[in-house]
């Protein structure tokens with residue numbers, strides 16, 4: 001494992017915010033831990049807070065190379081099963097984005113995984129493609145006819161000043177160098193282009209209430225932004241932040257009933273029956289504890 005300095009301000013002065021819940025010397029987890037649907041709740045290494053700028057991050061951590069290798073190797077058939085909820089979430093995520101920048105134009109989704117957002121953006125008229133390190137996920141997306149680049153923004157071969165929109169949904173908290181990732185987006189966007197970053201907010205009321213039991217404290221998350229540190233880093237990378245606002249997820253009620261069934265089969269069956277009777281199966285249910293936020297930033 002390696003010790004890293006603060007990715008936002010470069011200082012090396014931290015205090016422990018959440019002590020490790022893993023036994024000392026726990027070997028690198030196999031790629032299971034890096035699946036999108038990985039449970040892994042409550043398992044994390046030491047999480048520290050920079051005394052200079054307030055950025056919260058995992059330290060020490062696996063090396064950047066080990067982290068990227070884990071994502072390259074990841075396969076996650078469960079993610080495909082949960083496609084419905086993600087389609088719904090991304091359809092909703094596209095609306096506020098399109099109030100700022102409307103199609104047509106070139107849109108790149110970073111960490112596109114199996115391409116759910118790329119597909120929806122393309123349906124909305126965007127010239128959309130995805131950048132994704134997982135070979136398996138890229139293959140899944142290509143089978144659906146989507147335009148994918150296997151790798152990362154830095155080695156994508158995309159031209160400078162060429163893109164209208166770059167999106168990063170639940171990605172920035174996983175990458176070894178989030179500031180570098182924002183700089184790459186800045187390089188590739190046209191002046192006036194839009195970067196959209198969705199991540200957890202460790203300063204939200206819900207996160208504060210849950211403390212060490214906040215479910216997003218997980219081994220695969222290495223950066224924990226607040227709205228303040230997210231804004232600060234985006235500005236440092238050359239963006240003007242328009243706004244940062246809470247944005248939750250959506251589940252179909254029918255899918256929600258099947259999840260409840262995992263805890264209580266009887267209740268799950270009752271709810272399934274009820275939703276079917278009332279024809280509510282397809283109805284979207286927002287899940288928003290205010291601890292997931294989306295930042296909209298313009299390249300200046």
Ligand SMILES: [Zn+2]
Pocket residue numbers: 006007008009010011050051052053054055
């Ligand atoms: Zn710092």
